[in-house]
Amino acid sequence: MSASSCDVLVVGGGHAGIEAAWAAARLGARTVLVTHSRQAIGRLSCNPAIGGIGKGQIVREIDALGGLMGLVSDATCIQFRMLNRRKGPALWAPRAQADSHAYPAEAQRRLSELENLEIVEAGVDALLATPGAGRHRSMEGVLLADGRRILARSVVIASGTFLGGLMHCGEQKTPGGRIGEAAAARLSDSLRELGLTLGRLKTGTCPRVAPDSADFDRMEVQPGDEHPAPFSFLTTRISQPQVCCWVTYTNPQVHEIIRQNLERAPLYSGQIESTGPRYCPSIETKIVRFPEKERHQIFVEPEGRSSDRLYLNGVSTSLPKDVQLAFVRAIRGLESARIVQWGYAVEYDFVPPEQIEPTLMTKRIAGLFLAGQINGTSGYEEAAGQGIVAGINAARHAAGQDGVVLGRDESYIGVMIDDLCTRGLVEPYRMFSSRAEHRLHLRYDNADLRLTPLGRELGLVHAARWRRFEQTRARLDALMALLATLRLDGRPLIDLLRRPDEDGRRFILAHPQLAEFEADATLWGRALVQAKYAAYIERQRESIERFRALEHEPVPGEIDYAAIPHLRHEARERLAAVRPRSLGQASRVSGVQPTDITTLAVYLSARARTVGSSESVHDAAG
Ligand SMILES: Cc1cc2nc3c(=O)[nH]c(=O)nc-3n(C[C@H](O)[C@H](O)[C@H](O)COP(=O)(O)OP(=O)(O)OC[C@H]3O[C@@H](n4cnc5c(N)ncnc54)[C@H](O)[C@@H]3O)c2cc1C
Structure with a gap:
């Protein structure tokens, strides 16, 4: 090992860790990935499959942002199926059977090509933080099991099922993170010493x-x-x-x-x-x-x-x-x-996720990020979706930049992280399309339109992907414009496409300029979805606008909920525990009712008036 210091240190080479390391390194951060075994990087602990309902959309979103999982899956998977085909295309979800040898090998190959990434084969026993208490502490690095230290501005923990892992098979109990691999015995104590609360969950696998x-x-x-x-x-x-x-x-x-x-x-x-x-x-x-x-x-x-x-x-x-x-x-x-x-079955420690911000940084320790199973989720895709967000924000934190939050209205990843931070959990969390209230908008086909511009702005989408995206977007716009203007039997083609069984192929006889678009099955398919769902999508856009209005109504972090008159006791406790950033987030905290939100909104506007008037007094005095 050569690095004794870095910008971003990732603990754990599972699906969250590799995505975090990939994102941080590609954003230019000097990144170190510390994991028990190089060979185990990207290993599929359980089901050899990627994607599925709700999860396939996450893989597409990771890819649209410039992440790794989609590329590795495409190169190595051995059977691809589009699920939910009998339902509308808005709910289609890609799923692929993975090759459990080829998948990790390809992930390892891709990571080994990154200039800014060093992989260290070791166990992390403890986290090093500045002295002090509570919110004033910051990450300084990690202590390895062999006594070495690596200093880091940001640390991402993606330890999966390994923290205090205990495996069960009948009456037999064996410490371990998964079959044939030792548990991480010490790291849980270090997290507790930093003031984090830990819980315990369980998962299992088949013969x-x-x-x-x-x-x-x-x-x-x-x-x-x-x-x-x-x-x-x-x-x-x-x-x-x-x-x-x-x-x-x-x-x-x-x-x-x-x-x-x-x-x-x-x-x-x-x-x-x-x-x-x-x-x-x-x-x-x-x-x-x-x-x-x-x-x-x-x-x-x-x-x-x-x-x-x-x-x-x-x-x-x-x-x-x-x-x-x-x-x-x-x-x-x-x-x-x-x-x-x-x-x-395996039991393991996790960190109940009310303790993290939507950037995936812990509320207590600046620069400490958590991603994957440690936040109470289950599944490779959920882990990877958090990994890319943690990697982006760890790199930004190390560079002194603000964190990025994905909204519920722009991605399944945003829905998942908001659910985790806001609602907490009593059982392992997995994604379903029913969790997303804006799911007609959060489709698998349009993940690039939703997220690639953001990935570009952040620096994670490099030139080749951006060129491809711009070409696709231009062609899709051109096709939609043609469908809106060209007519058949006096009606715009876009209207005719709303019929459930209309696939538009017959339009080509009358309008041969459509033939070059129809030859691109993916592009044609995307245009069909947009046309067929136009009315619903428009309605959803309106509800997204309303949602954004609440989402942009900030709630100050230092607010004293106990002092808010008429707020119910349970709402006071839950809001104080979660400390939502916006009225929208507050409305989703479990145990908080619509009347509590009204009370909070009235209080906030009264408070804003008081703060505003005292500021103008200061201004006048100054
Ligand atoms: C038995 C079993 C059954 C499962 N069943 C399901 C299921 O039915 N459905 C489902 O969706 N998911 C299931 N999973 C979960 C799935 O494997 C995880 O959700 C996913 O792999 C989590 O990714 P991760 O990146 O958080 O962690 P993991 O993939 O677990 O990777 C963690 C990595 O971190 C490393 N690590 C941990 N601690 C340290 C440390 N202190 N120092 C250095 N390295 C460290 C480990 O060696 C490992 O490489 C199961 C997992 C297991 C083990």
Whole structure:
């Protein structure tokens, strides 16, 4: 290791950490990524897949800002599918089956090409901060497990499931961050010493089986899309061949085996006390919670093009090994299955996210940023979305610049971070499109229009991407203008496109100038979405305007909520804990009611008048 000091130091080479390091280094910050193992950088701890509903949009947003995840996915994924195709295109979400060897290798290759980035293989045991108390402390650097120190103006912690990690498989408990990797034992204490509060969450994974022990003829085949859509706006075509996945189901016999062994399940014996993700429950939880269901779907997914493991998506479990083997072999197509990795659960420390600002900097310690699973989220995409924001803001903090906040009205990433900072959480957070109130605007197809100009302004979008974006935007504008002016049977084409089954191809006979646009399937598809949803999008734009008005109504940070007359006790407590930056954010704090917002707004305007009049007195006196 050569660096003893840097601008930005990132702890952890998971999906949040690599995105943070990529962003900070590309913004020109001297960046050091400290992680336990170089080879584990970008490893997919659980499901070998990127994207999905709500998550695919995040990957597109990361890419639009100039991030890494979309590029790595396009280069290495082995099956691409557009989800939600039966719903309107506004809810389509790209998802791809990842190759669990190729994905991390490509992420490592990309990072190794960055001039400003040094990777250090080590554990971080403690954080170094200036002396003092509370909000007046600032980050100075980190202490490594071998006693070395690296000084840094900004530190991003992206420690995933490793803080105080404890793995469970049946009655067996093993300290560790994930299978085969040691936990980070000391860093939690250092965070506590800095005054942060920690909580504990849990997640789990399924058993993996050997492909040559599965009978695929007894399962349903699930091919990828005929024309795979890339994640990155820079990728023109996915050229690698795609693989198949399969579908099978649990059955009453599987359920009975699990039911008979529930007292040996760490989730039900009291061995695991922390909360897991409700939307992604273990198979034992599904059977307890939905006793009437006769079967649950299982996606059987290869972990790579030439992998020796199949991932059984849908049967995450921490039951003992003998029970796992018995229930897996009761599943159709898996009667002779050989298990090559047992399912397990992991409990880990996280920092309840009311303690961070929407820039992802902690409220207590200037220059300390948190991103990914440590903020209570679950999932690679959620982690990466926070990683890019933390990387941008860590670089800006190191350079003495203000932080950047993504709004709920401009990105899913903004929705997620606002939810985390404002609403707090009681279980691991994952993104769904239903969390975004402006989801007709936050579509996967227009992520570049929403975010690439911001990425350019920040310096993260370099020349080639910007050129590509400007060309696309100009062509899209030209096509929309033609659709608005050209007519068929006396009606503007844009109106005809509102019919659900109209794909516009027939317009070309009458208007051959459209042919060159129609030849670009992606561009044509984008124009169709804009035309079909024009009325809804316009309505959403109006609601965004109203939302922005509240969002731009600032709430001073030093306000004494206890002193606000008529504010309910619960609202006082919750608002004091979160310290919202705007009336909009205050309205989303859990436990705060619309009447509280009215009370707060009245108080703020009275306060502004008082401050205003005392200022004019000062002015007059001066
Ligand atoms: C068993 C299991 C099951 C999961 N199940 C699901 C699921 O069902 N659905 C889902 O969406 N997500 C699941 N996940 C979560 C998913 O893996 C994470 O959300 C995602 O990887 C988080 O990314 P991250 O960057 O925050 O951390 P991680 O990807 O966990 O990476 C953290 C990195 O930081 C390094 N590190 C940690 N502490 C230190 C330190 N002190 N010093 C140096 N390096 C350090 C680690 O070595 C590691 O490389 C699961 C994870 C596990 C382990």
